[in-house]
Structures are given as C-alpha cells and as structure tokens.
Amino acid sequence: MNSEIWTEKYRPRKLIEMQGQKEITDRLASFIKEKNIPHLLFAGPAGVGKTTAVLCIARELFGEDIKNNFLELNASDERGIDVVRNNIKNFARTGIIGNYPFKIIVLDEADALTTEAQQALRRTMEKYTRTCRFILDCNYSSKIIDPIQSRCAVFRFRPLDNNNLKEYIKNIAKNENINIEEKAVESLCIICRGDARKSTNIMQSCSILNKKITEEEIFKISGYAKPDELKEAVLTAISGDFKKSKSMVLDIMINYGLSGLDIIRQISSIVFELDISPESKMKMADKIGEIEFRMVEGADETIQLEALISQFCLQK
16 A cells, blocks of 8 residues: 655656746756856745755755755754754855755745844855855745845745646646546635645545545535535625524534634635625625634634624625
8 A cells, every 4th residue: 555645756856847836947947057056035835836946956956965965954843043053054064075066954934933043044144155055945035034035036936826736636636546526626726725735635635535536525625615605605694694694604614624714714715706896895804804803812703703794794
C-alpha cells in the first residue's frame, strides 16, 4: 500500500513544472542560469508555491550537494534572536562545499520572527553576503521590517487561477487513476481559492473510500457548505421569513460540521453575488463584520447567527 502524502508526491521538482507563477519562475530561472541570486523575499497566501520555489532553486543550483550548502529553518518554531546568533551565523560563516558561488539559508514563515530576531538578521545578511544568500518566505510581507525588505528582491505569489488549479487537479486524478466529476473539480476551485496544497489534501481524503470523487464527497470532506444551500438560506432571510431561514442555517451548520465563523465567512462571499441593491449589500456587509467580531471575542455562535439572520430579515 502506498502511504505517500500527495502534497509531497506531486510537489514540483523544477521551476518549469510549477503552476500559475510563470513570471516569477522565469525570473528565478534567469537568476539560476547566471548563478547570481540576490537575497529574496517570497510573500503570498498558503499553498501557492513559495516553499516549492525555494526547494526548486536549491535543487537546480546545488544538485547532489544540496545538503552541504542549503539550510532550511522554520521561523515559526525557531523564532528568537538566539537562532540568528547561533544556527544561522554558524552556517553562514563556514566555507562553501563544491564549486558554487554561495550557500543558501531559507527562513520559512519568516513573518513569525520576533522584531529582535529580524534586527539581528539584517546585520547578518550584510556581513555574510559574499558566501551566503538568504531566502525568506512569509504570508504577510508587512510583518517583515523595512530594512530587511529593502535588502531583498521581493516576489509576490498569487493564488492559482481556476484554470491552473483545474489542470493541477486533473493531472493528479489522471496519475492516481481517479475518476473525478467536473462539478467536483469546480467545487474544489471554489473551496480552495487557489490553494493547491489544500486541494491535494481534500482529493487524497476523498480517494481513500473509492476511486470516484463526487461533488457531494468534496463538500463533506472539506467541511464547506454548498454555496447554493447557504445562498437559499440568505435569500429566505431577505424575504422576511426569519424562522425558516434560521432553521436552514442551523441545519447547514450541523450537517456540515461548521463553526459559526465558517458560516459567517461563506455568507460574506455570497452576499456580494446576490441580485440586490448596492446599499443593501453594504448594510449586510456591515452587519456581517460586526457579528464576526463578536464571535471572535467569544460570543455564543448560535445567538450571533440568529442576530445576523434577523438583521437580514429587516433588509426587505
């Protein structure tokens, strides 16, 4: 039995194999060809290829010597100033093994580094630039201090568009001999919003039971309500039927095993697709934001959802 995790099995090995980031991969490939890479900062949401791009750069640059000239640290685990002073400096000050222009140090999830660690890092980046290049990847570049950003070439990764994500999903289905319905592919695109890793994990979870993946299975496994069902509940509320709408929303919440925050976030995306006046959308968005804040602060989810539905009912 093959127990390999699909996210690693189908992780691209070369930059040219990556989906949806062609402008970025073309530039990175040019850096590798010239063997002249500046410090890099990769920013973007989860599952769009930041870590994959780093690993591809290291493989294409170092080949078999990757272990000797490549250090990967996860900043969310090792986020203090001691990591910069010890682990990073010790690796940076040692010589390059093999005929390579420099070594590479990668800080994954660099936005988790403390401010003190980032301040120490900027001096280290300057001091060892002759023998070492730093690649930082993060979800939010705003959490990286300006002195580090100014020392790096910044690449902003975007979520995969639906065409790229569909191609990626169908390629996995073909390789794994899985029959996946077209509606299931569409549903994965809606749920994952350009996150290739999330789509891969959902597919692997669905394939455990059988080799045919349906739309129904995708929604059950992902813990995501069918947009049409939730849209109907919202429209029922707007029509003024509080009791029916409340029952529909709570049933959806129970059937799909969703939290109140999950429901709120889905409702938020649905509201802007409704055929209602812009003024009504604005008022509903305002109420959604208020209710979401209350939930985050610890208010009862059921009561807050009922409050939101009641506000929608008053929109008619």
